[in-house]
Amino acid sequence: MRMSFRESAAILGISIIILLSALFGAKAEPHLAILSSLIFVSGYAVYRGFKFEDVEHHMIQGIREAIKPILIMLLVGMTIAVWMMSGAVPTLLHFGLSTLSATWFAPSALLIAMVVSTFTGSSFTTIGTVGVALMGIAIALGVNPALAAGAIISGACFGDKMSPLSDTTNFAPGIVNVSVFDHIRFMMGTTIPAITITFILFFIFGRSSGTVDSSAVQTTQQELARLFDLSPWTLLSPLLVMVLALRKMPVIPTLIAGVLSGLLLTGLVQGNWSISNWMAVIQNGLKLESSSKTVTAIITKGGLQSMMWSVSLVMLALAFGGVLRGIGVIDVVIERTVSRLKRDGSIISSVALSSIGVNLMAGEQYLSILLPGQAFKKIFEERQIDPRFLSRSLEDGGTLVNPLIPWGVSGAFFASTLGVPVTEYVPFAFFLLLSPLFTFLLAFLRPTKIETKQTLAS
Numbered sequence: 001m002r003m004s005f006r007e008s009a010a011i012l013g014i015s016i017i018i019l020l021s022a023l024f025g026a027k028a029e030p031h032l033a034i035l036s037s038l039i040f041v042s043g044y045a046v047y048r049g050f051k052f053e054d055v056e057h058h059m060i061q062g063i064r065e066a067i068k069p070i071l072i073m074l075l076v077g078m079t080i081a082v083w084m085m086s087g088a089v090p091t092l093l094h095f096g097l098s099t100l101s102a103t104w105f106a107p108s109a110l111l112i113a114m115v116v117s118t119f120t121g122s123s124f125t126t127i128g129t130v131g132v133a134l135m136g137i138a139i140a141l142g143v144n145p146a147l148a149a150g151a152i153i154s155g156a157c158f159g160d161k162m163s164p165l166s167d168t169t170n171f172a173p174g175i176v177n178v179s180v181f182d183h184i185r186f187m188m189g190t191t192i193p194a195i196t197i198t199f200i201l202f203f204i205f206g207r208s209s210g211t212v213d214s215s216a217v218q219t220t221q222q223e224l225a226r227l228f229d230l231s232p233w234t235l236l237s238p239l240l241v242m243v244l245a246l247r248k249m250p251v252i253p254t255l256i257a258g259v260l261s262g263l264l265l266t267g268l269v270q271g272n273w274s275i276s277n278w279m280a281v282i283q284n285g286l287k288l289e290s291s292s293k294t295v296t297a298i299i300t301k302g303g304l305q306s307m308m309w310s311v312s313l314v315m316l317a318l319a320f321g322g323v324l325r326g327i328g329v330i331d332v333v334i335e336r337t338v339s340r341l342k343r344d345g346s347i348i349s350s351v352a353l354s355s356i357g358v359n360l361m362a363g364e365q366y367l368s369i370l371l372p373g374q375a376f377k378k379i380f381e382e383r384q385i386d387p388r389f390l391s392r393s394l395e396d397g398g399t400l401v402n403p404l405i406p407w408g409v410s411g412a413f414f415a416s417t418l419g420v421p422v423t424e425y426v427p428f429a430f431f432l433l434l435s436p437l438f439t440f441l442l443a444f445l446r447p448t449k450i451e452t453k454q455t456l457a458s
Helices: 005-025 030-047 052-064 067-086 088-099 105-120 123-141 145-162 167-175 180-207 214-227 232-246 251-270 275-284 293-299 304-326 329-339 344-362 365-382 387-399 409-418 422-428 430-445 450-455
Strands: none
Touching: 005 030, 005 304, 005 329, 005 344, 030 052, 030 304, 052 304, 067 088, 067 123, 067 232, 067 251, 067 275, 067 304, 067 409, 088 123, 088 214, 088 232, 088 293, 105 123, 105 145, 105 180, 105 232, 123 145, 123 214, 123 232, 123 251, 123 293, 123 409, 145 167, 145 180, 145 387, 145 409, 145 422, 145 430, 167 180, 167 365, 167 387, 180 387, 180 430, 214 293, 232 251, 251 275, 275 304, 304 329, 304 344, 304 365, 304 409, 329 344, 329 365, 344 365, 344 387, 344 430, 365 387, 387 430, 409 422
């Protein structure tokens, strides 16, 4: 029942047409666009002879692979709500407004997010903690939300790519039998020029963001002080999360600790011991009346419900990717692509392109690393191509591209958490856009063979 390359390519092509037509023609939400393509692919699979029970199984398998990210999304939503209620985020906002300016916000946010993500190894943790606080500061300073989100996400994903604590930084080299630290050193070839240009661009765009009314900032600070007891003690919960992340505690129990400690500080610092109020905030986010629209926009975030848009989108996208993978479409296309490549540079570039393609169709960064990694590993060995090119291309096309896709796990999560649609922050996610470009460029400009790898600059 294996499909031919022509048939598989046609299925992918029609799926993309349906997806784009729904998104841009019918102006549908990504959920309905993905669902339309899922219905088409599932229907064709049944027509082709697959049992619906098998198609359904592939959907479930696809979703099952995202159970952990979904749980993390929900816990981050809970954590944000609790940290708003406890005063942790308002305290960070109050002091951040005193130290950051609109002109220097973008490069400062990039640097802060880079440091936190490098130490925690998680873009999700970074976005859900300091990212939310930085976004609130950006709103209060009048910084373009898309520019702010681009800076925060670029910094957060830097650690996802380069930190030895990151799961993808360990996953990609593990597939191709490269040591983690060799992998990290080799990634500097694309990372250093990409992050350098990113800093320069944020300096340029940041300086053109204009000035902010200092009285408006003072009003925001005064309103935050009126609504919350702003105390350094409220920062103990975020500090606990950072410490646990540094000690390599799994993300889920780390976030649970953040929620529980935040609730305790809500009672101790804010004097709010109402369990029913706690439950309402955890479910729906913090709801406080403020005379300032800016403050209202900043503090009314978080809660389980705030993540449901992202969770439902991720589930549909992974069900769609699960069916495509289950009926063999993705494997056939990748295998055919691999078999036709001749030049080393073309092979390396195709790894990144394949990762991007899997990201687009499946919306899951681990699959975008796993499937091309397995498919290209043999040809890299046969052609004596340095496997570090493979692991680096998987990171640049997999880890860094997923946040650029509205239905990607990372893209949906970042958009919901920061309150900026993917389509709006993409033009400012410079690091995520530049890294794959340098991968394509260096594929043709650098020696690629295993015997020359000792001469490669790290």
